[in-house]
């Protein structure tokens with residue numbers, strides 16, 4: 001593929017802007033400045049540098065972010081900053097979307113991609129990939145609440161009770177649960193229906209991909225990383 005087209009496909013601007021980037025000497029390949037925007041290159045596995053960043057050509061891109069508190073998962077946020085401001089501009093420009101959403105006050109693992117099939121498989125398919133959450137609750141966690149979450153709780157506006165795949169008390173006012181649904185405020189509503197109230201919520205895992213077991217690089221709040229084929233495999237996804 002032509003270098004200017006490669007850059008455009010990766011979110012570095014319009015055709016014209018990408019040609020200018022190259023002509024201005026902003027693009028390096030294997031440490032050498034390349035000034036011909038029309039040079040034909042094999043894009044597969046191509047690594048290039050722009051400014052201080054090193055980029056790798058990918059047909060589709062998959063990203064994991066450790067979402068901090070106080071960020072909205074909307075491109076046009078109303079009251080807070082957008083999670084999209086935490087990603088480099090070219091990723092946003094090439095059209096990555098968050099895979100489902102987390103509430104403003106929820107922290108933890110949030111995935112992004114420009115692969116519509118992936119987003120559907122993880123967040124919208126009937127049989128969704130599991131999500132693991134840790135909640136700090138207002139009241140002490142009671143066995144009856146765990147039992148209710150496992151048996152299924154009836155939520156307003158839902159036709160049937162929704163059950164956690166697993167739920168366990170992990171502290172006096174802390175519980176972990178795994179669910180495979182992705183409805184609005186679901187965990188908070190389930191815990192409320194079980195008789196408690198969520199004060200803080202953290203998503204530590206999506207499928208077998210976890211912020212806590214070494215399956216991902218260590219990510220502090222606001223950090224992001226690319227997802228490689230081995231990570232996608234842990235989500236049961238093959239591009």
Ligand code: URA
Pocket residue numbers: 101102103104106184185186187188189201
């Ligand atoms: N459930 C919630 O209630 N909030 C989230 O952010 C995610 C799941």
